[in-house]
Amino acid sequence: MPKLIRLYIVNVAIGFAIAAVFVGMLLWFDIANLWHLVSHSDKGWLAVLILWISNGIIFAGVQFGIAVMRLKDDDDDDHPGGGLRERVMQRDHATIPVRVDERHRDFWQN
Secondary structure: OOOOHHHHHHHHHHHHHHHHHHHHHHHOOHHHHHHHHHHHHOHHHHHHHHOOOOOOOHHHHHHHHHHOOOOOOOOOOOOOOOOOOOOOOOOOOOOOOOOOOOHHHHHHOO
């Protein structure tokens, strides 16, 4: 199995595990009276399943994003960071004279 596919599967599994812990904590601490709503309904298991899957998608995406951003690129090891330290040419702004009509002179002087 390619390394990237294995990385994806592992991090998605970690994300869904974190989502399961999160949903379990929501039910355990009875946030927004969620445990009562789930336990007193015949379709409560479906609500918990949908809550777990939707949170699992979010947490898995975040987990995989963090894992990808933490990957090290081995191509950059030959060159130390910092660039060439060349000066950037700064251009001064030129002043351009503009003629003003006599009828608009009062507007521009105020």
